[in-house]
Amino acid sequence: MTALATRLLWDDNLKISNEFEKQDFSAYQSYDYSKGFERFYKNEAAGAYVDKNSMTVDWKASALIASIFFSQKINGVVVTPSEDIYFHLRDLFESEILNYPQLPPRFIFSQIDSRLNIVIDELKTEPVDKVKLEAEFHSLVEQWEDETSFHSSLGEIFTNDAYQRIMAMGRDALPFIFQDLRYNPRHWFYALEKIVGCDVAIGAKNYREARAAWLKWGFNNEYF
Amino acid sequence: MRDCSWLLKSPERFANVRPNNFECSSDSTRDSDEKYNCIAWAVGKKDNFWWPRELGGFHWPKGLPREPLNKETVENFIKAFETEDFELCDDGEFENGFEKVAIYVNNFNVPKHAARLLPNGAWTSKLGDDEDIQHETLGVLEGREYGAAKIFLRRPNPLCQKINQPAT
Numbered sequence: 001m002t003a004l005a006t007r008l009l010w011d012d013n014l015k016i017s018n019e020f021e022k023q024d025f026s027a028y029q030s031y032d033y034s035k036g037f038e039r040f041y042k043n044e045a046a047g048a049y050v051d052k053n054s055m056t057v058d059w060k061a062s063a064l065i066a067s068i069f070f071s072q073k074i075n076g077v078v079v080t081p082s083e084d085i086y087f088h089l090r091d092l093f094e095s096e097i098l099n100y101p102q103l104p105p106r107f108i109f110s111q112i113d114s115r116l117n118i119v120i121d122e123l124k125t126e127p128v129d130k131v132k133l134e135a136e137f138h139s140l141v142e143q144w145e146d147e148t149s150f151h152s153s154l155g156e157i158f159t160n161d162a163y164q165r166i167m168a169m170g171r172d173a174l175p176f177i178f179q180d181l182r183y184n185p186r187h188w189f190y191a192l193e194k195i196v197g198c199d200v201a202i203g204a205k206n207y208r209e210a211r212a213a214w215l216k217w218g219f220n221n222e223y224f
Numbered sequence: 225m226r227d228c229s230w231l232l233k234s235p236e237r238f239a240n241v242r243p244n245n246f247e248c249s250s251d252s253t254r255d256s257d258e259k260y261n262c263i264a265w266a267v268g269k270k271d272n273f274w275w276p277r278e279l280g281g282f283h284w285p286k287g288l289p290r291e292p293l294n295k296e297t298v299e300n301f302i303k304a305f306e307t308e309d310f311e312l313c314d315d316g317e318f319e320n321g322f323e324k325v326a327i328y329v330n331n332f333n334v335p336k337h338a339a340r341l342l343p344n345g346a347w348t349s350k351l352g353d354d355e356d357i358q359h360e361t362l363g364v365l366e367g368r369e370y371g372a373a374k375i376f377l378r379r380p381n382p383l384c385q386k387i388n389q390p391a392t
Contacts, residue, residue, distance in 0.1 A: 149254060150237075150351040150369065152261035153336050154275045154282070155294035157352075185257040187353075189281050201280030206272050207259040210281025 133169065137176040140166050145186070158190040167191045178218035185211060226251045228355050239367045246364055249348065250356035263301075265350035266325040266338035267308040268382070276300050294334060298375055301327055301335045310377035316362055318345055322378040326362050330371035337370035 144162035151157055166173050174195060181188050189210055193199045200217040201210035218224055228248035231241045253259055263274035264283070272283035278290040285307040289300055302312065305325060313319075316326050318341060326347070328337035339349040339362060346358045349365060359365060362373035 145254075148352065150354045151336070152263060152273075152275070152338075152350070152352050153294075153296075153334075154277050154279075155296065155334070156336070156369075159293055185255065185259065189279055193279060199280050204280035206283065207281045208257040211257050213280065 133172055134176055157187050167194055170195055174223050178223040182215060226355060228357055237369050240364050246357045246359040248355050249358050252354050254353045262338045262350045266340045296335055298329060298333055298335055305377045309379040313376050313378040316341060316376050321381055321384050323381045324378045326373040327375035328370040328373045
């Protein structure tokens with residue numbers, strides 16, 4: 001896939017726009033989680049509409065997704081709006097190329113797969129308001145548990161929208177995760193592995209052993 | 225805490241659940257670090273959380289592949305059940321001398337849940353980190369979250385085997 005230079009922007013309404021630097025082609029993406037939609041625009045007037053609620057599998061918004069999708073189009077691959085967007089997004093999420101949604105005003109680029117040769121400009125994050133972040137964390141935990149506690153499928157548990165949003169907080173979420181893990185045996189191991197960058201509980205035979213390994217790591221690294 | 229009333233409060237998730245077609249049969253394991261899930265429960269175990277994921281704290285039989293999230297395959301699950309002496313069978317009808325399990329899959333044939341047939345003709349399911357329940361039919365839990373029960377396996381009932389073993 002040809003390298004594609006992009007310029008990522010976000011507007012005052014915290015909608016991400018992804019404008020491609022291509023002479024005769026431009027594309028935009030925006031979404032509003034509270035209303036459950038994500039939109040892809042070939043131009044500002046006309047675009048493909050993706051209704052999250054109509055999907056049979058969960059997926060997460062990402063400006064990078066649009067980059068990949070539209071880069072195919074740019075490279076001459078015929079893509080039919082809506083149906084193929086679903087297919088392509090689903091494949092991308094399920095292949096775990098991209099694990100993190102991009103949520104304004106935070107951006108995490110550690111999951112960019114070099115095979116895709118996507119060139120992304122460096123973005124600066126806003127200063128973190130810890131009180132606000134902690135409140136958001138607890139709200140997301142409640143949503144995550146409500147939506148997945150009855151699932152045995154780690155796919156359902158780990159790709160849940162609220163869980164992914166916690167992962168998107170990156171290392172800022174670690175003190176909250178460890179504090180929660182200390183008192184509540186929840187399924188944090190995947191988020192911890194992705195945020196920390198390794199599985200410190202590898203080889204643990206069961207949940208209890210893995211929890212103990214992660215709590216020890218968190219303590220040694222002064223996360224609580 | 226043993227309270228499955230949440231099932232009735234989620235008609236959009238479990239559309240077929242009714243007050244008279246299921247009952248709570250265990251406490252939730254939300255607050256316990258001795259976790260097990262529906263797959264473990266289906267094979268009669270409570271000592272681990274079974275899923276084909278390479279991640280410390282989760283169990284999957286040795287030698288079987290670990291798979292990407294939401295791309296788990298029915299074949300891998302069948303092989304996992306085979307390690308516990310199950311074999312494919314045609315349906316979930318009760319058969320004397322056999323224990324049966326059913327695997328629920330979504331529209332993309334991805335496994336989402338498993339249940340085990342009880343001698344009384346009801347099914348037992350562990351609902352993630354929530355309670356175990358007994359449900360009258362497989363259809364009770366079919367729907368948006370778990371998909372439909374489409375794969376059936378059976379093994380000789382371990383309890384019957386013990387009875388039939390010659391005294392040593």
